[in-house]
Amino acid sequence: MTEVAEIDTALEWTSDEIMTVVAARELTGEMVCFVGIGLPSKAAILARATHAPNVTLVYESGCIGAKPDRLPPSIGDGVLSRTADAVVSVPEIFSYWLQAGRIDVGFLGAAQVDKRGNINTTAVGEYDRPTVRLPGAGGAPEITTSCGKVIITLRHSARAFVEKLDFVTSVGHFEDEELERQRARHGHGPQVIVTDLCVLRYQPSSREFEVTSLHPGVSVEDVLAQTGWPVIISDDLEETAPPTKEELAALRRFSESSAHSR
Numbered sequence: 001m002t003e004v005a006e007i008d009t010a011l012e013w014t015s016d017e018i019m020t021v022v023a024a025r026e027l028t029g030e031m032v033c034f035v036g037i038g039l040p041s042k043a044a045i046l047a048r049a050t051h052a053p054n055v056t057l058v059y060e061s062g063c064i065g066a067k068p069d070r071l072p073p074s075i076g077d078g079v080l081s082r083t084a085d086a087v088v089s090v091p092e093i094f095s096y097w098l099q100a101g102r103i104d105v106g107f108l109g110a111a112q113v114d115k116r117g118n119i120n121t122t123a124v125g126e127y128d129r130p131t132v133r134l135p136g137a138g139g140a141p142e143i144t145t146s147c148g149k150v151i152i153t154l155r156h157s158a159r160a161f162v163e164k165l166d167f168v169t170s171v172g173h174f175e176d177e178e179l180e181r182q183r184a185r186h187g188h189g190p191q192v193i194v195t196d197l198c199v200l201r202y203q204p205s206s207r208e209f210e211v212t213s214l215h216p217g218v219s220v221e222d223v224l225a226q227t228g229w230p231v232i233i234s235d236d237l238e239e240t241a242p243p244t245k246e247e248l249a250a251l252r253r254f255s256e257s258s259a260h261s262r
Contacts, residue, residue, distance in 0.1 A: 013243050014165040015155075015196035017251060018215055020046060021243040023107070023153050023194040031104040032056045034097075034143055035036070039153050040107030042071050058097060061140050062088045070254050094139065098146045101187070106147035108140055108170070110154045112162050114229040115208045115229050117152065117172025117190030119144070120165040127167055148187040156195035162228040173207055181208065185238075198223050199240060200231075208232055215240045 007155050013021075016039070023043035027033055028051070035044045035057050035248045045068055057066045061075040065085030072079055081087050088096075097103060111134050112120035121140060125131035144150050154160055174180040193200040193209055195220045200209040210232040211223055220233055243251075 001193040011242075011245060011248070013248055017248065018243055019155075019196045020238070020251060021247045022215070022240055023151060024050070024052075024247070026079075026151050026194070027052045027055050027105060029040055030033055030054045030056070032058060032102065034058050034060075034103045034139075034147060036107050036109060036138075036140075037075055038109055040109060040151075041068075042255070043153065044107060045069075045071065045254060046247065046251050049254065050153060050247055056085075058093065058103060060090065060093060062090055062093050064088065064093075064097070066108075067246050070149050094142060098139070098142055099148060103143075103146065104148040106143035106150045108143060108150055108152050110152055110160070112165050113152060113154065113193065114157055114162060114165055114172070115231065116175065117144075117150075117193070117199040117202060117209060118168050119152065119172065119190075120167050122167040122169045124166050129188075130166075137169050143236055144170040144172065144189055146187065149191040150189060151186070151251075152190055152193045154193075154195060156197040156223070156226050158226050158228050161226065161231075173202065175207060177229060179205070197226065200206065203232075206232060211237065213238045213240045 020039055020043050024046040027044060027047035033044050033055055033239050035041050044057050057074050058064050059066055059080050061080065063080040063084040067082040067083040068079045070079060071103065110119045110121060111124060119140060121134050122136055123130035137156055197215060198211050199213040201212045203210050212234045214237065216239060223233065
């Protein structure tokens with residue numbers, strides 16, 4: 001698949017743009033969303049700017065109901081506190097909001113993910129002598145266990161979609177049905193993975209993530225080649241609806257605003 005896909009001479013998009021648009025569509029109605037920085041934040045802001053203006057964005061820094069008009073480079077960026085309905089302490093965000101089960105959706109990125117939605121953001125390679133030392137857990141372990149559902153976004157490659165994680169930072173689902181049933185959490189854990197190639201959804205019957213939608217121009221073979229396990233392809237496989245002109249315009253508008261603000 002090429003970096004830039006197109007459906008006609010008037011509308012084209014990058015792989016990151018379709019990933020952001022598709023992730024944004026997962027937010028609807030009046031959901032309360034715990035947002036991470038980067039692509040998750042971009043998707044959440046896009047959802048508010050287009051089809052879901054009543055989504056409440058909550059950031060780890062304590063900002064509740066933030067309404068940024070540009071992409072914040074960090075959770076401490078001033079645009080979040082200036083536009084928030086309230087700013088509370090970090091302990092309150094975690095204890096009263098997140099761990100108490102008051103968050104509908106959590107958005108997370110990942111360096112590695114496996115077929116059960118377990119996430120590695122700690123280290124690639126041996127923990128004591130890693131090939132790459134990653135940023136670490138942050139609030140991700142609490143997000144995966146406390147939100148109603150979790151959406152994971154990352155670029156699709158065999159290095160990211162692995163059979164076995166080098167380190168389990170945040171727990172997704174268990175292979176054992178009894179362990180899965182006994183697991184203590186408020187929500188349902190990771191439910192959707194959005195990549196630049198496809199959408200995968202968790203299926204309780206197989207206790208694995210299965211490919212349910214391919215982005216335009218992507219084949220099943222493309223996905224299989226970039227996945228480190230024999231991923232299940234849904235019997236009801238669909239083609240992802242391409243980004244609309246309105247979605248792309250909104251996305252590019254606040255992306256440009258972010259660039260100009262630096």
